[in-house]
Amino acid sequence: MTSTTSRIAKPGALAASVALALLALQAPAAAFMQEGPDRWGPNPNASANGGRVDTLFWVITALVSVSFLIVLLMLLVTVLRDRARPGVKARYDHGSSLHDKRFTAGVSVAVFLLLDASVLWITMHDLRETVWNIPTGTQNVLRVEVLAQQWAWNFRLPGADNEFGTPDDIVTINHLHVPQGRPVVVHGSSKDVIHSFFVPDMRIKRDVNPGAINKVWFQAEKPGDYEILCAELCGFAHYQMHGTLTVVPPDRWDAWQAEASHIAQATYDENDTEARWAWDWKE
Amino acid sequence: MSGDHIHPAPTSFLRKHVFSTDHKVIARQFMWLGLIWLLIGGGMAMIIRWQLANPGLPVPLLGHLLWPRNGGAVPPDSYNTLFTMHGTIMIFLGLTPLLIGAFGNFCIPLMIGARDMIFPTLNMLSFWTVVLGAGVAFASLFVPLGAAEGGWTAYPTLSSTIGTPGSGETMWAIAVFLIGASSIMGGINYITTVIRLRAPGMTYTRLPMTVWGLVLTAALNVLFLPVIGSAMILMVLDRVFGTTFYVPASMTQGGAGDPILYQHLFWLFGHPEVYILILPAWGIVVDLLSFFSRKPAFGYKVTLGALVTVTVLSAVVYGHHMFTTGMTAMLGESFMLLTMIISVPGEILFFNWLHTLWRGSLRLTTPMLFAMGVIFVFGLGGLTGIYLATISTDIFLHDTYFVVGHFHLTMAASSLFGAFAGTYFWFPKLFGRMMSEKLGKLHFWATIIPLTIVFCTMFISGWAGMPRRYYDHTDSAYLRPLQHLNVLTSVAAFVLGAAQLIFAFNFIKSRWWGAKAAMNPWQVGTLEWTLSSPPPHHNFDTIPVVLSGPHEFSHPGLKDRDWLPQTEAAPALPPGAAAPHAAPAGTRA
Numbered sequence: 124m125t126s127t128t129s130r131i132a133k134p135g136a137l138a139a140s141v142a143l144a145l146l147a148l149q150a151p152a153a154a155f156m157q158e159g160p161d162r163w164g165p166n167p168n169a170s171a172n173g174g175r176v177d178t179l180f181w182v183i184t185a186l187v188s189v190s191f192l193i194v195l196l197m198l199l200v201t202v203l204r205d206r207a208r209p210g211v212k213a214r215y216d217h218g219s220s221l222h223d224k225r226f227t228a229g230v231s232v233a234v235f236l237l238l239d240a241s242v243l244w245i246t247m248h249d250l251r252e253t254v255w256n257i258p259t260g261t262q263n264v265l266r267v268e269v270l271a272q273q274w275a276w277n278f279r280l281p282g283a284d285n286e287f288g289t290p291d292d293i294v295t296i297n298h299l300h301v302p303q304g305r306p307v308v309v310h311g312s313s314k315d316v317i318h319s320f321f322v323p324d325m326r327i328k329r330d331v332n333p334g335a336i337n338k339v340w341f342q343a344e345k346p347g348d349y350e351i352l353c354a355e356l357c358g359f360a361h362y363q364m365h366g367t368l369t370v371v372p373p374d375r376w377d378a379w380q381a382e383a384s385h386i387a388q389a390t391y392d393e394n395d396t397e398a399r400w401a402w403d404w405k406e
Numbered sequence: 407m408s409g410d411h412i413h414p415a416p417t418s419f420l421r422k423h424v425f426s427t428d429h430k431v432i433a434r435q436f437m438w439l440g441l442i443w444l445l446i447g448g449g450m451a452m453i454i455r456w457q458l459a460n461p462g463l464p465v466p467l468l469g470h471l472l473w474p475r476n477g478g479a480v481p482p483d484s485y486n487t488l489f490t491m492h493g494t495i496m497i498f499l500g501l502t503p504l505l506i507g508a509f510g511n512f513c514i515p516l517m518i519g520a521r522d523m524i525f526p527t528l529n530m531l532s533f534w535t536v537v538l539g540a541g542v543a544f545a546s547l548f549v550p551l552g553a554a555e556g557g558w559t560a561y562p563t564l565s566s567t568i569g570t571p572g573s574g575e576t577m578w579a580i581a582v583f584l585i586g587a588s589s590i591m592g593g594i595n596y597i598t599t600v601i602r603l604r605a606p607g608m609t610y611t612r613l614p615m616t617v618w619g620l621v622l623t624a625a626l627n628v629l630f631l632p633v634i635g636s637a638m639i640l641m642v643l644d645r646v647f648g649t650t651f652y653v654p655a656s657m658t659q660g661g662a663g664d665p666i667l668y669q670h671l672f673w674l675f676g677h678p679e680v681y682i683l684i685l686p687a688w689g690i691v692v693d694l695l696s697f698f699s700r701k702p703a704f705g706y707k708v709t710l711g712a713l714v715t716v717t718v719l720s721a722v723v724y725g726h727h728m729f730t731t732g733m734t735a736m737l738g739e740s741f742m743l744l745t746m747i748i749s750v751p752g753e754i755l756f757f758n759w760l761h762t763l764w765r766g767s768l769r770l771t772t773p774m775l776f777a778m779g780v781i782f783v784f785g786l787g788g789l790t791g792i793y794l795a796t797i798s799t800d801i802f803l804h805d806t807y808f809v810v811g812h813f814h815l816t817m818a819a820s821s822l823f824g825a826f827a828g829t830y831f832w833f834p835k836l837f838g839r840m841m842s843e844k845l846g847k848l849h850f851w852a853t854i855i856p857l858t859i860v861f862c863t864m865f866i867s868g869w870a871g872m873p874r875r876y877y878d879h880t881d882s883a884y885l886r887p888l889q890h891l892n893v894l895t896s897v898a899a900f901v902l903g904a905a906q907l908i909f910a911f912n913f914i915k916s917r918w919w920g921a922k923a924a925m926n927p928w929q930v931g932t933l934e935w936t937l938s939s940p941p942p943h944h945n946f947d948t949i950p951v952v953l954s955g956p957h958e959f960s961h962p963g964l965k966d967r968d969w970l971p972q973t974e975a976a977p978a979l980p981p982g983a984a985a986p987h988a989a990p991a992g993t994r995a
Contacts, residue, residue, distance in 0.1 A: 160887060161887055161888075161890045162870055162887040162888055163866060163870065163891075164866070164869055164870050165869065165870050165871045166871075166884070175798065176798055176799060176801075176802050179796065179798055179799050180793065180799050180802075180869065183792055183793050183796065183799065186792075187789035187790065187792060190789055191785055191786065191789055194756060194760065194781065194782075194785045195782075195785075197760045197763075197764070198760070198763070198778060198781060198782065201699075201760070201763040201764060201766065201768060202768065202770070202778075205699070205763065205764070205765060205766050205767065205768050206767075206768045206770065207700070207767045207768055207769050208767070211767060212700075212767060212960045212962075212968060213699060213700040213701040213765065213766040213767040213959060213960040213968070214701060214764075214765040214766070214960070215701070215702065215959075215960045215961055215962055216701070216702065216704070216765075217702045217703075217704070217705075217706065217957075218702070218703075218704035218705040218706075218708075218758065218761055218762075219705060219706065219707065219708075223704070223705060223708075224705070224708060227705060227708055227754055227757055227758065230753070230757055231750050231753045231754050231757065232750075234753045235746075235747075235749065235750050235753070238749075238792065239746040239747075239749055239792065239795075240746070242746075242792060242796050243742070243743065243746055243796070246742070246796045246797055246798045246799070247739065249798045250735070250738075250739070250797055250798055253798075254797070254798060254801065255735040273569075312656075315563065315568055315569065315657070316561075316563045316564040316568065316569045317561055317563065317564065317665060319730060319804075319805060321805075321873065323802075323871035323884060324884075326801075326802050327801070327802075328730055328801050328802060328804060328805075329730055329732065329801075330730045330731045330732060332654075332665055332666065332731070332732070333563055333654050333656055333657055333665060334654020334655060334656045334657065334662075334664065334665070335654070335664075335666070335732065337731075337732035338732070349884075350882060350883055350884035352871075352873055352882060352884065352885075353873070354730075354804065354805040354806070354873045355561070355805060356486070356556070356557045356561070356564060356875040357564060357569075358486075358555075358564060358569060359481075359482040359483040359485075359486055359555065359877070360482065361486075361875060361876065361877070362482070362876035362877040362878050362879070362881055362882070363881055365881075365882050365884075
């Protein structure tokens with residue numbers, strides 16, 4: 124082995140052994156944490172519109188991967204082909220001719236149209252049909268009021284009378300029940316600091332701000348339990364501020380709602396001012 | 407200008423090394439300050455990564471010293487302090503002093519052919535104001551209830567007394583205000599110096615692009631640091647004097663403020679801040695790519711136009727940080743469109759960078775490697791911006807590790823790579839000695855490989871739904887299966903952190919024991935390389951007359967060398983040696 128190779132090999136071997144040592148140090152901790160298989164992406168989408176987010180994500184991924192590969196390829200070509208060689212001069216070219224300027228402008232417009240404009244087109248279409256298009260009405264839509272606080276989610280469903288602020292409101296902490304296959308419109312606010320209502324499985328997120336009411340909607344399509352996370356830093360227990368979203372199959376929803384509403388009415392305490400935080404619903 | 411009085415060099419130690427008004431001394435002061443704080447801020451990142459990979463386990467070496475009552479593990483409130491101060495330190499006390507303070511001070515007068523900044527005393531004041539700000543930030547670590555915990559973005563009402571009652575958050579706001587004031591002083595100085603003190607013949611299109619990057623950054627500093635300064639004043643008023651600028655009526659007895667007001671003020675500064683950090687790096691990259699491919703920078707005026715366009719647009723795209731705050735559909739879509747448009751000048755920059763390298767004669771020195779590294783790193787960071795500019799994907803990715811990966815690659819890693827390229831390049835002129843090329847190249851490869859792993863893994867965990875600023879992701883059932891990504895990120899981050907020690911070693915060793923630098927070791931034509939290394943106190947004995955642009959390499963009329971000092975006129979092109987794609991007859995090439 125020549126001296127050049129051994130000189131190059133040494134730092135690489137050192138870096139590799141450091142990395143291996145660090146990995147070994149991590150292994151026990153990682154092993155004790157694991158429950159269930161490792162994930163490399165989000166759980167499958169469980170809502171009516173979340174699939175659009177996934178599709179657009181992969182469309183963008185395809186577009187930017189191609190763009191980045193072109194950049195990499197050009198870097199590679201110049202490094203391999205254009206390295207300094209004795210007797211070979213670089214091309215003397217300021218790139219300032221009209222031809223060059225037209226070429227630069229042409230490529231930039233083409234990239235903008237292919238990359239940005241096409242993504243813009245898809246997202247505008249999606250936004251108008253989903254995010255901005257909040258369902259209205261009170262019959263088919265389940266309305267939910269969320270009041271976030273450090274560090275819990277207070278949920279309120281209107282109950283059997285479909286009115287907020289009445290004794291039969293179903294008020295829960297950190298556990299929200301919604302029916303499968305019906306639009307759920309969430310109006311959220313906060314008692315103290317800014318929180319963010321994030322349900323990764325439904326592909327939705329919306330900040331809930333003190334002093335304001337923010338709106339977000341989704342339609343769950345698969346029954347089951349999903350996690351609600353807080354996505355806006357809200358203090359030292361931010362990481363513990365998670366709740367559960369239970370999606371109830373449509374045939375069991377009416378029974379669940381009637382029972383929960385009945386229990387709420389039976390246990391209603393007029394003196395409990397903490398529980399009377401409902402607000403008027405404005406579309 | 408050559409008839410001007412030359413100030414004699416100061417003789418007392420204090421005036422020479424501490425309270426100096428010499429731009430080169432102030433540049434070195436800024437450089438040391440920036441590097442020391444980068445080390446501190448980077449160390450905080452290592453502790454953050456340790457906690458994320460091993461939640462609740464004692465931090466090796468430092469843990470028992472810092473958190474004895476918690477068994478050496480990071481407590482949740484200290485964790486919030488760590489990432490808050492990591493961001494604040496890296497941006498305001500690490501990258502800003504290094505890129506703008508050090509290179510701005512060093513390069514501007516030397517590259518435009520001036521003897522000093524136009525306001526030397528203001529320059530000195532600018533440095534000592536940062537020191538004061540840094541002192542306040544450092545002192546805040548020791549107050550009761552701890553330092554700031556509201557994130558570097560410090561959104562009210564978490565940064566109001568209801569969320570962070572201690573005085574640490576107030577001191578944080580005061581520190582940011584002071585550092586901002588320093589940047590404004592520097593900005594005024596840079597702009598005025600470039601307008602007033604350019605050597606004869608140094609027209610605006612003969613300025614090295616490094617100077618242009620710094621001037622545009624200075625313009626953004628002067629325009630937008632007052633915005634964050636005002637936001638900080640309102641925050642201090644809220645916290646100390648009980649006003650309610652950011653506190654809504656639902657939470658107070660009287661008065662009705664709005665926490666979203668702060669977010670508008672913050673991001674109206676915060677988005678230009680991204681460009682404040684990246685513009686000097688871009689300028690350095692344009693110059694270095696040309697210098698080390700021995701080829702004129704491709705499309706100087708088009709590149710300059712792109713930089714100016716980015717600077718102008720930087721202020722009108724900030725709303726893309728606030729898509730989840732509940733902004734109206736029309737406002738959201740407008741900000742999305744503007745954000746997409748700002749990618750066009752970015753594409754032009756990439757195009758011209760790659761075109762500069764094309765058919766060059768590449769010298770892969772350490773500064774060149776880092777300059778090319780910016781193309782790679784900013785390519786990754788810039789392209790992932792498209793996911794975040796797009797509202798429907800941003801809503802899912804907002805406040806996840808995807809965002810963390812994106813902004814670290816763009817504003818942090820790209821700026822830092824630009825700063826490394828600049829440090830390796832100007833070190834001979836700054837300190838009169840060469841840095842080790844061998845260690846420099848090792849540093850490059852030991853940085854770019856783990857760096858790519860760290861931030862690309864963050865893209866995966868962000869896409870998988872992992873929120874940022876979480877003390878312990880294993881507390882959530884949804885996030886527990888992602889812990890292996892945290893471990894991978896952390897291991898790569900430790901290697902990345904360790905690699906920076908190579909740089910620190912190289913820097914210290916070369917500063918005092920490096921090989922003596924010649925006048926022009928890189929064989930380039932800009933004015934600073936016509937001076938001794940390091941240059942004399944007054945820089946130029948006689949103010950030079952500039953006769954050519956900064957990027958005249960491989961001119962066919964040059965016989966014995968492939969570079970041309972800016973003080974020499976370009977020779978006539980030999981017949982038949984017209985540049986490729988020559989302009990049609992009768993127009994200017």
